[in-house]
Amino acid sequence: MTTFSYRKVMAAIASCTAVVMTGVSPALAVNPADYFQLDGNLTDGDLNSTPTKPDWTDIFQGKLPTGEEGATAKASLPAGFSATTFIADFNIDDTKDVSLFATGSKDTLNITPGWECKRTNNVNDKTDINNAYAVARTVVVNGTSHLIVYFALDVAANDGTKNVAFWFLKDPDVGCVANGAFVGNHSDGDVLIVSEFTNGGAVSTIKAYQWVGGAGGYLDTNPVASGGECNGASFDVCAKVNTVVLNGTGTGNGDQVPWLVKTKKGSASPDYNAPTDLDIGEFFEGGIDLTALGISGCFNRYLADTRSSTSLTSTIFDYALGDFSNCSIGASKTCAAASVNADFLGYTSPFTVTITNTSPSGMVYDVSFKETYNFGDTGETCKITSNNGDQNVTDVDITSGNVVMVDSELPAGQSVTVGISCTGPMNSFQDSIFATAGSAPGLSDIEKAAVVDSDTATACEADVQADLTLTKVCTGMELVGGTSSTTPITLRAKVAITVTNTATSNELVTLTSVTDNKVAPADLAQVVCGSNPPTPASDVVLSPGETACFIGSYTPTTADLVNPPIPPSTAAFNDTANASGEGSLSDEVINAPSATATCNLCDSDVDGTPDVIDADSGP
Known part of the structure; x- marks a missing residue:
């Protein structure tokens, strides 16, 4: 079984290459712009019309008017959306930037060694990222579930043509440490999306690539997808840049720019009023249908960067890195009617644990669970009585809270079911478990808890009677x-x-x-x-x-x-x-x-x- 994470999303993108390698047939293409407002702004509608599809303000809530950088995911997302990430890559009070690539870093290199990071007090305006954000959406088209990933960033200046890229990475440990070195590695199926756009707000090119193999692998230079501007044409991958000034007062979420930015005036457009605005060509957004490309998997990290060109060997500059978990599991624990033991001194309380890979796509691994009920000195003992996973765990005692793996691999949408029998003085009870899975073998980065609620536990109690x-x-x-x-x-x-x-x-x-x-x-x-x-x-x-x-x-x-x-x-x-x-x-x-x-x-x-x-x- 596998967990949903940032890597899973990346793995999905990487699967495009996997189509050739594994024989997975891609689904018919879905236009990413059909299910999200890829229209060059952050807010519902086109600034003047009634919205028909969600936009970024339906996903994130800015931290205004507190004056803090960044945004948080809304408590309730539109149907089908998950795996939100928002990274603020600037400080409103100074010019410091703590996340830049050091000279020599290339997208064609593995992460460790290969990528290096640094900090600077003066970032080049043209390559300076303010914020980067992403979200995943699952839609069902003609009976097929499609995983679409949406990505965006806003930058500090609109001078000249810009080149940007977005990595969806499977390894949850990718990051920069204090000594200037990156940690983590590429995984097979990591996805890279590269695009070029002009200061006038036009997208010139956008392509997607996959990493092949693990740390010793390589970036396949043959794109798995080539698209264009989101303008009504049907693409597996497309992008859009703002062609008008997006105004923000820096005081509230009703603005066209609902979170803080820090842009430079430069050769400003007439409607540009303040650093809280995004001038023309400073906001970029895009989407990619991973399923249509035959890509599936769990992704754990999202990295947006600026670069010198769309060449895969170009110099990479600023980056914003955060968590992005597109894989998930569901867990439930239910009770059945308890019975009185043959010695009439205790009860047998049966339970069923169900762990489901609720990811839109992607395998989860090492599916496990443990009892979290504190039995103390009650004298109760619990054992596994059945398991339809691939691990032989029948009769394993789980009273002490030991972690038990029940399935090594669990495909998206499938479940593993485990029977449990508890014997002792307790007549049914609010039993609870904690389930985990990994976005890759050996990991346990996906978690879910489940408990039998009190009303249900009471309903499962054995009826004790004597006359x-x-x-x-x-x-x-x-x-x-x-x-x-x-x-x-x-x-x-x-x-x-x-x-x-x-x-x-x-x-x-x-x-x-x-x-x-x-x-x-x-x-x-x-x-x-x-x-x-x-x-x-x-x-x-x-x-x-x-x-x-x-x-x-x-x-x-x-x-x-x-x-x-x-x-x-x-x-x-x-x-x-x-x-x-x-x-x-x-x-x-x-x-x-x-x-x-x-x-x-x-x-x-x-x-x-x-x-x-x-x-x-x-x-």
């Missing part, structure tokens, strides 16, 4: 030895109680109380169910479907009679049993419905249970 049922029977009357000479014998009513955790329950229940309103606690004992003679028992933890049995007896009194006054032959006594417990998972108190039994003094004809009379007289 206790209670039965109470009278097992007969018996005479026992008395406790004194005045009461040599005592009549006792014998009772039996059963408490059952129903078979429909899905948690253990620990009995916390079993009582009889007539039987003293000391006279109520648990026994092994069905044992004869009764065998003592002490297991009060009931699994679903399990029963606990208790026996006891009490001495009935006249006050216990249920039908006084009565003759002895019909005397009967009532007592009631109750039971409660606590669920092992829910921790809820579970009460069984109470049960009442009637013990008949003489009941051989009532319930068939031997009583005092039956026992004395025999069957």
Whole structure:
């Protein structure tokens, strides 16, 4: 799998060459000017008409009226736009420029070694860049998704003919370090766009080239695209320069120049009023349909430069360099219904992680993810149960937050799906992950987080339920030895109680109380169910479907009679049993419905249970 980045865009451009090398068929051309206002200005419309397509002011918000250089991408972009970059390459308070090429730098050379950089206090007005900016747009034409890249810059002066170029680079590390050396390297598929335009606002030429191979490769001098001015003609690549003065007050985003510039008066046009204006021939914009050229990939860096000519070996002067990530990934994590484990002591919570290459084009690599939920000492463990990527990671434990690669390559628009099972005391939860991918193998420069929201996690919780049922029977009357000479014998009513955790329950229940309103606690004992003679028992933890049995007896009194006054032959006594417990998972108190039994003094004809009379007289 791959990440979306600056390089991906460059790779897309480089793919033009890749068409020959890989056999990828280009799509039918799309005119870049059909989907963006390449009309020689920054604002919606043609300064007088109603806009029908986005322009740069729909992409960026100037930092005015704060007086700061640069602009920021708008929080909400028009549909299909992504990968914004804006680089301010000047200081409003002085003439210093910290990003110029040093003598000997050439576009035909690799970056390291090859390019060198320097700083200067006096930049040549003709070659001085104020701002450089770019954005990508994806459009679907005749069922094919096209990646179009738009690029622009504004310069400090309009003296003479100008030559500019734009690199889309895959290596995210390209940059200038303090000692004047560049770092980073060219990658196969890096794209270079070179153009010439006049101070009158006419585009003379514009061509696109690709770098072939990596650091040891070369710039193919055969253009992958040749275009012209964006004037209604259909080109894979075209450009436009302002043919009228664009006025800016330096105070707000309603201006024709919505961000700060620093232009020199020179031979100014009549409508040029201040350094916050862009005179004729000081603003350049263009676009290229990478898909139509068979170019795809992830680009990470955008570099605009000025140069001595359109020759590929010309001297290169000022540059503006920034991030440009046209590749991206999407990530989601969903839960399914949790279930109670077979031991009734915990849960199994299943989750699904889906990572999608949401790039308009370009492969992402080394697709990986990690758990970001802090399990601490909860006792929860999470393992991968399935993966449709090319990595064998089944049964890999991910509880500790270790990064796991699930797919080495993921084409644009495709997804990798990973199954996860978490086991422990947690009944579903807001699980979260952090996904990464690389715009090239070995990188992890594309990131996306995902979390199961609280409402969804609650909906996925296992339904825990437990019910206790209670039965109470009278097992007969018996005479026992008395406790004194005045009461040599005592009549006792014998009772039996059963408490059952129903078979429909899905948690253990620990009995916390079993009582009889007539039987003293000391006279109520648990026994092994069905044992004869009764065998003592002490297991009060009931699994679903399990029963606990208790026996006891009490001495009935006249006050216990249920039908006084009565003759002895019909005397009967009532007592009631109750039971409660606590669920092992829910921790809820579970009460069984109470049960009442009637013990008949003489009941051989009532319930068939031997009583005092039956026992004395025999069957």
